[in-house]
Amino acid sequence: MEKIIQEVLDSNRKYTNYGQVASYIPELKKAKRDDLGICIIDKDNNVYKAGNCDTKFTIQSVSKTIVLAMALMDNEWQYVFSKVGMEPSGDPFNSIMKLETNDTKKPCNPMINAGAIVTTSLIKGSTLEEREERMLKFFRRMARNENIGINYDVYKSEKMTGDRNRAMAYLLKNDGFIDGDVDEVLELYFKQCSIEIDAVDLARIGVNLASYGVDIANGERIISESVSRMVKTFMITCGMYDASGEFAIKVGIPAKSGVGGGIMASVPNKMGIGVYGPALDKKGNSIAGVKVLQDLSQRMNLNIF
Structure with a gap:
């Protein structure tokens, strides 16, 4: 397995030259564009690593999956989806347009910023x-x-440059999708995005999702x-x-990807699978x-379809 992932890493390293690290959050500009790492943890708890898999970075939008799980555990799923939709948006992750133009004004899904702010609330x-x-404890678990x-440092940078997210949050509050204090919701949202992890952490979260919520290391249901x-x-x-x-x-x-360069995959x-590569395309991946991940999917027949 390690031979395969090292080969895949080496053959795709050239693509780090095609992207740029995120810069709209100033602190993220410190990432090294040519970093690339991968970790795989299988259902038998075997760990395979290559490249910059131990490099720390902030989780950013990958956090939306974990916070969604928390929201669904804390509330009836019907209530959660009365506040946020279930459909792809077809728009950039930070788009504000459909909060005004769609019929319900409800965020399309929990993976875009507007929907994630709702699930955080x-x-x-x-x-x-x-x-x-509670959030940190759940991430650690x-x-x-x-x-x-x-x-x-990233949290302060997120907060300093987060005016677009503030605009979304106040629109959502105005339309009844957020209860409580908007500033507190945003504070928690900026902090969840600034949680620091590495590719091994992402692989561990991914394999626990792959096992349908059971911790593969000890058999406990999370x-x-x-x-x-x-x-x-x-x-x-x-x-x-x-x-x-x-x-x-x-x-x-x-x-699930994040603009910190991480991708968490769950087969x-x-x-x-946890991947780290901070050189992003224009869509933030x-x-x-x-x-x-495309090469691994083909070589190891991982496509779920």
Whole structure:
């Protein structure tokens, strides 16, 4: 396995030259464009690594999958989806347009920023501090890593440049999709995006989703099978921003990307895959990371379709 992933990494490293690191959040510009790493954890808990798989980066939009799982565990699923839709948007992840133009004004899905802000608002807790602690505890549990925390430099950078997300949040509050204090919701959202992980953490989260919510390391159930299925379905239909359809055809694996350069993939009943490559295409996906996953899917027959 390690020979395969090293070959795949080496053959696709050239694609790091085709993209740029995210710059709209200033702190993300510090990433090294030519970094590329991969980790696979299979259903038998074997760990395979290559490249920059231990490099730390912030989870960004990959966090939307985990927070969605929390929201679905904290609330009836019917209530969650009364606040956020289930359909692909076809628009950029930070688009604000359909909050005004669609009939319901409801965010299209939980994988775009507007929908993710709504799901963040659904995390239970009597104070912001309690919700933050619950969120971090759940991330650590999914990744089996008690050292996971928030990168406060990135958090401050997110907060400083987050006016578009503020605009979305206040529109959502005005239209009844967010209850409670908007500033507290945004504070938690900026912090969830600034959680620092590596490709190994993503692979661990991915394999626990692949096993339908059961921790493969000890057999304990973390989330229900139904929640796991819903999360993976959103990963397929909406997880790669407005390139999700193309990714489903070419790769065929449930996956979620983030502008920090990470991609988390989950092959049902087989494995979790974490990829790190901060050189992004114009849609916000790791160029080399997508190519790596496409090659792996073809070589190992991972396409779920």
